Amino acid sequence: MSELSIQDLTKTFKTKVAVNHLDMQIPSGKFIAFLGPNGAGKSTTVGMLTGLTQPTSGQIKLGTLTPADIAYRQQIGVVFQYGVLDDNLTVHQNLKLRAAMYPNVDKAWLDRLENDLGLTPLLNQRYGTLSGGQRRRVDISRAMIHRPKILILDEPSTGLDIPTRTVIWQVIHQLRKELQMTVILTTHYLEEAEAADFVYVIDHGEVIAADSVSHLKHEYAQVEMTLISDQPETLLANLQQDGYQAKQAQEKVTLTVADAQTSIDVLVKNRQYIQQFDSHEGDMNTIFLALTGKEIR
Structure with a gap:
């Protein structure tokens, strides 16, 4: 056809x-x-x-x-x-x-x-x-x-x-x-x-x-990370010092990084402050947000 x-x-x-x-x-x-x-x-x-x-x-x-x-x-x-x-x-x-x-x-x-x-x-x-x-x-x-x-x-x-x-x-x-x-x-x-x-x-x-x-x-969806820490303030300060736009909510610190390798680097460098973590690639909404600057409506 x-x-x-x-x-x-x-x-x-x-x-x-x-x-x-x-x-x-x-x-x-x-x-x-x-x-x-x-x-x-x-x-x-x-x-x-x-x-x-x-x-x-x-x-x-x-x-x-x-x-x-x-x-x-x-x-x-x-x-x-x-x-x-x-x-x-x-x-x-x-x-x-x-x-x-x-x-x-x-x-x-x-x-x-x-x-x-x-x-x-x-x-x-x-x-x-x-x-x-x-x-x-x-x-x-x-x-x-x-x-x-x-x-x-x-x-x-x-x-x-x-x-x-x-x-x-x-x-x-x-x-x-x-x-x-x-x-x-x-x-x-x-x-x-x-x-x-x-x-x-x-x-x-x-x-x-x-x-x-x-x-x-791969082009537009960054990696979203959630880090659980018993020293979240210290972890947040370290991440911000390294230039990441991280946020803290109680014991959770969240941030977005460019790719999987960068997420590994974050985990290795801050491993003493991290008890648990979740890391996943962004979805189609992340892509649309990256392309248009707004969430799909």
């Missing part, structure tokens, strides 16, 4: 620039995350990828296809932030109508989706009576009916409890592996971006960083 190419993509609304000259190359079969705060331009980008929003400039191509081509749209499955199914129809009726829009939908495949996503007990309920988590599972089943080559998930877990999010992601990862499907996720849930093969960090409509999670961590 061809890779998805996004070149110089821009979208403006009157005087507001929502998406600002995005360039991305998304290989087939990969899990890609667009990470950024609300209002960063992620959903506008999804709108252009699906053909629902026309770009002001730039282009999107899947091989030789563009979002204006029927063949392009037939290869895309989308889970929007808000449900697009009929509230007054049952789950079964909604999915049956959607299946009729595509040629040669395998009933066994639809049964599989309903079973894996726990929809069987809900098939005769009206879509409008379902909880948020139940609706989202139906939405994912609807988006997967035609076995898309690319599945786009626009903030799929917003407002869902952790058990529901866990089930949804277990199913998506399993189906992605089986179908060798590309998954594009927009999210501000940092732990979801952690599982991606490649992350685009977006803010104010621009890509401010793009790399694998491991490389982003």
